[in-house]
Amino acid sequence: MPLCLYECLRAVGLQSHYARFTSFGVHRAAHLSVLTMEDYPILGIRSMEDRTRLFHLVKMVKALDLEYEDDDADYDADGGDEGYPGADSNFTYDGSVDPDDNVCDDDDEKGAARTAGYNYGLPLSSPPAPNKKQLGGQRISVCLRKRPLTHKECRRGEADVVTTPSGECVIVHENKEAVDLSQYKLQHKFYFDQVFGAESSNEDVYRRTAYPLVLHMLKGGKATCFAYGQTGAGKTHTMLGSPVRPGLYALAARDIFAYLSTAHMHSPLLVYVSFFEIYCGQLYDLLDHRKRLFAREDGQKVVHIVGLRDIRVDSVSSLLEVISQGTEERTQGMSGVNPLSSRSHALLQIQLRDTNQQIAGRMWFVDLAGSERASDTKEPDRQSRMEGAEINQSLLALKECIRSLDQEQSHTPFRQSKLTQVLKDSFVGDSMTCMIANISPGHLATEHTLNTLRYADRVKELRGEIGLRRGRKGKTIHSPKCSVGEKRRLSREGTEAIFGQDRGKHEKRSQKETGEGEVRKRGEKWVGKKQIPQMSQLMEYGVLRSEKEWMATVYRPPTAALTARASLTTFQLSHPINELQQNDPSPQPVNIPTHS
Numbered sequence: 016m017p018l019c020l021y022e023c024l025r026a027v028g029l030q031s032h033y034a035r036f037t038s039f040g041v042h043r044a045a046h047l048s049v050l051t052m053e054d055y056p057i058l059g060i061r062s063m064e065d066r067t068r069l070f071h072l073v074k075m076v077k078a079l080d081l082e083y084e085d086d087d088a089d090y091d092a093d094g095g096d097e098g099y100p101g102a103d104s105n106f107t108y109d110g111s112v113d114p115d116d117n118v119c120d121d122d123d124e125k126g127a128a129r130t131a132g133y134n135y136g137l138p139l140s141s142p143p144a145p146n147k148k149q150l151g152g153q154r155i156s157v158c159l160r161k162r163p164l165t166h167k168e169c170r171r172g173e174a175d176v177v178t179t180p181s182g183e184c185v186i187v188h189e190n191k192e193a194v195d196l197s198q199y200k201l202q203h204k205f206y207f208d209q210v211f212g213a214e215s216s217n218e219d220v221y222r223r224t225a226y227p228l229v230l231h232m233l234k235g236g237k238a239t240c241f242a243y244g245q246t247g248a249g250k251t252h253t254m255l256g257s258p259v260r261p262g263l264y265a266l267a268a269r270d271i272f273a274y275l276s277t278a279h280m281h282s283p284l285l286v287y288v289s290f291f292e293i294y295c296g297q298l299y300d301l302l303d304h305r306k307r308l309f310a311r312e313d314g315q316k317v318v319h320i321v322g323l324r325d326i327r328v329d330s331v332s333s334l335l336e337v338i339s340q341g342t343e344e345r346t347q348g349m350s351g352v353n354p355l356s357s358r359s360h361a362l363l364q365i366q367l368r369d370t371n372q373q374i375a376g377r378m379w380f381v382d383l384a385g386s387e388r389a390s391d392t393k394e395p396d397r398q399s400r401m402e403g404a405e406i407n408q409s410l411l412a413l414k415e416c417i418r419s420l421d422q423e424q425s426h427t428p429f430r431q432s433k434l435t436q437v438l439k440d441s442f443v444g445d446s447m448t449c450m451i452a453n454i455s456p457g458h459l460a461t462e463h464t465l466n467t468l469r470y471a472d473r474v475k476e477l478r479g480e481i482g483l484r485r486g487r488k489g490k491t492i493h494s495p496k497c498s499v500g501e502k503r504r505l506s507r508e509g510t511e512a513i514f515g516q517d518r519g520k521h522e523k524r525s526q527k528e529t530g531e532g533e534v535r536k537r538g539e540k541w542v543g544k545k546q547i548p549q550m551s552q553l554m555e556y557g558v559l560r561s562e563k564e565w566m567a568t569v570y571r572p573p574t575a576a577l578t579a580r581a582s583l584t585t586f587q588l589s590h591p592i593n594e595l596q597q598n599d600p601s602p603q604p605v606n607i608p609t610h611s
């Protein structure tokens with residue numbers, strides 16, 4: 016029978032701290048064995064006498080070598096030992112987990128479903144040293160997280176097509192079918208600053224992504240943590256988590272309040288939280304019944320969100336309660352206006368202020384809208400087209416801003432989207448950014464997974480054009496038995512991936528309708544092989560001024576898109592490469608890939 020935590024604490028006269036212990040995830044006597052002295056203040060053990068008592072208790076528990084595992088499944092709904100006073104119950108998380116959507120090889124979500132009342136299972140050990148790479152000057156990190164297959168996916172017989180062979184590399188094994196119906200695999204390899212496999216916990220992810228940002232914020236800095244990925248890829252799991260697996264919000268809140276309760280400051284710092292959503296270019300306050308908000312710049316070019324409600328919070332549980340309130344509001348909005356949550360960007364801001372209301376640190380958590388619907392628009396209505404365009408525009412603007420941030424450019428195109436406009440303050444000065452791209456491992460999601468990876472890869476590349484040479488770029492390897500014909504088809508598919516599949520189809524149709532295929536053919540001939548110029552090349556030649564302009568051609572009706580393409584190729588025909596290079600104000604080496 017497991018040793019009871021309450022009894023242990025009572026034996027050394029610390030039973031009054033029981034509720035606090037459970038609220039910080041110490042539910043069982045066995046949990047005591049991993050406590051270090053750095054954890055004592057968080058648990059409310061401050062006096063020398065109490066510290067000594069706990070120290071001896073921990074020593075005793077260690078000597079007994081109690082079983083640490085399967086604790087989550089055992090403790091009851093109050094978050095602790097049966098029959099004993101429960102933990103801080105201010106925060107009520109309904110723990111509703113779709114029983115069908117639990118993760119295949121994981122059993123402790125069951126605990127989540129059964130656990131009510133706030134406990135959040137906060138981890139025990141003190142924070143390890145922060146990621147030196149990030150603190151040592153790297154202001155942007157791009158990380159990837161693969162989630163495990165869910166039960167639903169397993170039942171559907173989905174195969175896991177994503178492998179994470181190392182902490183920096185991820186490979187997508189895309190199943191393909193050749194014209195002769197033979198199967199082959201395409202391997203897409205990507206490298207990121209950190210790659211988290213299906214076995215990684217929220218705590219692992221937090222330690223190596225958001226934790227350095229929290230430290231930066233506590234020192235008075237600005238930080239932003241983005242979660243990106245298609246619907247169902249694990250953004251909410253990463254950001255919000257569940258009672259037994261607290262997400263980044265809860266883990267960051269824990270460290271912030273732990274720091275504030277132990278640090279010696281002249282004047283206390285207060286914590287404020289605000290939460291709003293950007294949907295179709297409009298701002299809605301999630302803490303104020305979806306009130307419409309407006310972003311305005313003052314004389315000093317500082318962006319203010321007029322009317323944004325911020326709420327003061329004084330504990331981890333009250334902060335999580337506010338977040339849960341806002342998340343519900345977002346969900347309600349979904350049913351009325353927005354059928355999928357990931358069609359909007361959700362922005363949570365945690366601010367530290369001194370007693371004069373001066374900002375002493377700020378952190379954003381941004382749950383970005385996924386890009387999946389942009390390519391899903393098989394029969395798009397006007398609304399979904401607008402949503403898709405808006406999402407793409409804001410994601411592209413975000414990339415450009417991240418580039419400016421890293422390269423310390425004098426001009427940053429904040430105004431290109433509401434997202435970058437409201438985050439402007441976080442991109443200037445001494446700020447740190449982390450993007451966590453989330454992907455699903457199932458073979459049915461391969462296309463979306465690749466889109467997410469390509470986006471994240473591009474953000475990583477943009478981290479400085481030098482990064483292109485220094486960093487490792489994502490690449491696609493096809494199976495060695497590919498015939499020449501297959502390679503040609505792959506090359507064509509690669510082109511479609513660049514310009515969008517729908518566009519490829521539209522163009523073929525339009526060529527028949529308009530007879531404009533001839534122009535395109537000439538353009539291709541000029542390039543030498545069956546290769547349409549890539550966006551980056553077009554930008555280097557000055558044919559397109561920005562990615563935005565490129566996107567605009569993608570979103571035009573098929574005929575217009577084709578005309579745009581035709582004019583591009585005509586432009587190239589009349590401008591030999593070296594002439595274009597001479598005209599380029601910032602000449603760069605131009606490599607036109609030749610495909611066999």
Ligand SMILES: Nc1ncnc2c1ncn2[C@@H]1O[C@H](COP(=O)(O)OP(=O)(O)OP(=O)(O)O)[C@@H](O)[C@H]1O
Nearest residue numbers: 116118162163245246247248249250251252356357
């Ligand atoms: N790393 C993980 N470990 C275990 N389960 C996970 C993980 N990531 C996601 N899941 C599970 O996968 C399902 C979908 O995840 P989640 O709701 O976080 O996706 P999402 O990207 O937030 O989707 P949406 O954009 O629609 O809100 C959930 O049941 C969640 O519990």
